[in-house]
Amino acid sequence: MRVLAAMSGGVDSAVAAALAVDAGHDVTGVHLALSPDRQTLRSGARGCCSVEDAHDARRVADELGIPFYVWDLAERFTEDVVDDFVAEYAAGRTPNPCLRCNEKIKFTAVLDRALALGFDAVVTGHHARLADGELRRSVDAAKDQSYVLGVLTAEQLAGARFPLGSMTKERVRAIAAERGFAVATKPDSHDICFIPDGDTRGFLTRRLGAQPGPVVDAATGATVGTHEGTHGFTVGQRRGLGIAVGDQRPRYVLSIEPVTRTVTVGTAELTGVARVRTAPPTWTGPVPELPLRAQVQLRAHSAAVACTVTAGADGGLVVDLDEAQRGVAPGQSAVLYAPDRARGDLVLGQGTVAG
Amino acid sequence: MTYLDHAATTPVLPEVLSAMTEQWARVGNASSLHASGRAARRDAEQSRERLAEALGARPSEVLFTGGGTESDNLAVKGLFWARREADSRRRRLVVSPAEHHAVLDSAEWLAKHEGAEVTWLHLEPTGRVTPEALADALGDGSDVAMASVMWANNEIGTVSDVAALADVAHAVGVPLHTDAVQAVGQVPVDFSASGVDALTMTGHKLGGPMGAGALLLRRDAECTPLLHGGGQERDVRSGTLDVPAIVGLAVAATTAVASRVERAARLAALRDRLVAGVLEQVPDAQLNGAPLDDVLAGGPGRLPGNAHLSFPGAEGDALLMLLDARGIECSTGSACSAGVARPSHVLTAVGAEADRARSSLRFSLGSTSTDADVDALLAVIAPVVERARRAGRGR
Numbered sequence: 001m002r003v004l005a006a007m008s009g010g011v012d013s014a015v016a017a018a019l020a021v022d023a024g025h026d027v028t029g030v031h032l033a034l035s036p037d038r039q040t041l042r043s044g045a046r047g048c049c050s051v052e053d054a055h056d057a058r059r060v061a062d063e064l065g066i067p068f069y070v071w072d073l074a075e076r077f078t079e080d081v082v083d084d085f086v087a088e089y090a091a092g093r094t095p096n097p098c099l100r101c102n103e104k105i106k107f108t109a110v111l112d113r114a115l116a117l118g119f120d121a122v123v124t125g126h127h128a129r130l131a132d133g134e135l136r137r138s139v140d141a142a143k144d145q146s147y148v149l150g151v152l153t154a155e156q157l158a159g160a161r162f163p164l165g166s167m168t169k170e171r172v173r174a175i176a177a178e179r180g181f182a183v184a185t186k187p188d189s190h191d192i193c194f195i196p197d198g199d200t201r202g203f204l205t206r207r208l209g210a211q212p213g214p215v216v217d218a219a220t221g222a223t224v225g226t227h228e229g230t231h232g233f234t235v236g237q238r239r240g241l242g243i244a245v246g247d248q249r250p251r252y253v254l255s256i257e258p259v260t261r262t263v264t265v266g267t268a269e270l271t272g273v274a275r276v277r278t279a280p281p282t283w284t285g286p287v288p289e290l291p292l293r294a295q296v297q298l299r300a301h302s303a304a305v306a307c308t309v310t311a312g313a314d315g316g317l318v319v320d321l322d323e324a325q326r327g328v329a330p331g332q333s334a335v336l337y338a339p340d341r342a343r344g345d346l347v348l349g350q351g352t353v354a355g
Numbered sequence: 356m357t358y359l360d361h362a363a364t365t366p367v368l369p370e371v372l373s374a375m376t377e378q379w380a381r382v383g384n385a386s387s388l389h390a391s392g393r394a395a396r397r398d399a400e401q402s403r404e405r406l407a408e409a410l411g412a413r414p415s416e417v418l419f420t421g422g423g424t425e426s427d428n429l430a431v432k433g434l435f436w437a438r439r440e441a442d443s444r445r446r447r448l449v450v451s452p453a454e455h456h457a458v459l460d461s462a463e464w465l466a467k468h469e470g471a472e473v474t475w476l477h478l479e480p481t482g483r484v485t486p487e488a489l490a491d492a493l494g495d496g497s498d499v500a501m502a503s504v505m506w507a508n509n510e511i512g513t514v515s516d517v518a519a520l521a522d523v524a525h526a527v528g529v530p531l532h533t534d535a536v537q538a539v540g541q542v543p544v545d546f547s548a549s550g551v552d553a554l555t556m557t558g559h560k561l562g563g564p565m566g567a568g569a570l571l572l573r574r575d576a577e578c579t580p581l582l583h584g585g586g587q588e589r590d591v592r593s594g595t596l597d598v599p600a601i602v603g604l605a606v607a608a609t610t611a612v613a614s615r616v617e618r619a620a621r622l623a624a625l626r627d628r629l630v631a632g633v634l635e636q637v638p639d640a641q642l643n644g645a646p647l648d649d650v651l652a653g654g655p656g657r658l659p660g661n662a663h664l665s666f667p668g669a670e671g672d673a674l675l676m677l678l679d680a681r682g683i684e685c686s687t688g689s690a691c692s693a694g695v696a697r698p699s700h701v702l703t704a705v706g707a708e709a710d711r712a713r714s715s716l717r718f719s720l721g722s723t724s725t726d727a728d729v730d731a732l733l734a735v736i737a738p739v740v741e742r743a744r745r746a747g748r749g750r
Contacts, residue, residue: 028676028680033695038695067676067679067680069672069676070695070696071672072695072696072697113673113746116742116745116746117673117676117677117742117743117746118677118742
């Protein structure tokens, strides 16, 4: 099989490419240049597409003896991921750019081009299991990335290969070390690749400008503070609210209203959400029958909770949680799983949390 | 493997390899006073004389450098600094926009950091700089530090009439530098007869080693050094002479120049067959640069081994990758070190539309090229272009 290995310059994609070679595939490596203004050197452990990262990827490809190219997808990435990220925050929502990148860049732009160029599939270093068209959680629960892949359709998954899903991150690093890859000890990338300093609020303020507004307490309706832009907040957030309340009890962001720039906060007992509505869903396989008993994961690093899924208005879903959850932010994906301890929880699909 | 990328680098000639191997087995710093040093110096100076003779220069006009990029940097920055020091009004650089990045980026660096101003020359659609265009850009020359126009373009192979350009520059008292990296050994190059003040050449484009080049610099040209130290090379380029590289460079240049006429005729015939074959298989492909049979001042107006074609609707990097997978090696013309394919700055400079600039490939022939290489390309080009076009439409 002819496969295209997407190589970020990190240890996961390096080992994924190596395993594809071991499996006897005809492998070509490709590094995606996603930033229109590529830095020469990586800053800290973050970021993913500096020239140095391209070099790291190329070193591995050369050691594997496979062809290697850099594809410039900066324009697509800027439009589909970065601009979308900014627009979502401007609308009072909390987007997940990694999910959007998988949906629009890796498994649309790259996969389409790969198929057109005669490849059969795209191999990535994602930690998720994929066999017989079924997407499941990685065996390494701490590194599992099935959440940010939950948006992929059956057609996209048919062109994807995730060789790392059945091994731990520790094992991945051990394989890289055994092979003498220089990236074996390279730190994991964190956070958002296009915000290498990790200051999301600063990035958004540079893009959107200061847009001051009130912080209002839900119980009293009183203005308890001001802020420099709703984009600095996410539903469920507790820290950095910059408010003064008489009772000293912690407040959490309950909702964000971008038109009046109002951030509404409240005490812990007001934060619980038991019913989540989503936009029209995507499914990784056959469309399940509703109502459906399942588990739902509501953000990248939270536990899945039991729920009942029914059809909502406008083609969306209504997800009723067995136990109310805090921090259900519009813009995040509600990814649905069918629990399966033996083979890994099966990803059914997802819908974007409406708000 | 079908190697059609001789303009990127070309195989080392056997006689170069043996001359360099012999040198590497010896000890001796050409600046040392003892017998080993004297022997090294003799070999380096013999090489300087041979290189000078092959290129119509005097031995004292040959400055050995680490290659084309260094020679270009030295010429642009060194001439700029020396001329501005002599007269502070001279801060303008007159440069062709189709130059190699070693010249372009040197000029832009001077503009950013040294108060220089760059005037970009107008190009003919073929990429050629005419004497009229240069005269227009120079004006009365009083504010110009130097001008730089390449002898032959590395991407599209167009030759400019450097001697006529030197006349124009000298008429207003401006020194002219020419990057002749692609021209030496391909078209007649005579430094003295051309009248240029500085000429860049390098070894690895003509069968010599990488990392060895020269700047031919007229004796009356003032040039501020980039590298300070032991005072070698007229005090303009300090550094211990790399004698094996210098010997290899001279052997390569003398061999390439001596065999030029016969090789040029052979490569031009192969190249013509390549272009005709590609145009037959892909009728809407477009040849970039000067016509294949172009004549300029009695010599070829296009490098004999250069074929540069655009395949509208296909991405250059997709074409390159598909050909690579079929064992055919060529170039998109201007890959930067970061490996990201960009639209050719040369085609953009001659006014080609974005699609044409993005969809181009350079095939370049050299000493080891054969009919079989051309046949191998012609056997796959049509399906490769077809597939790349399909991939291109998805974007």
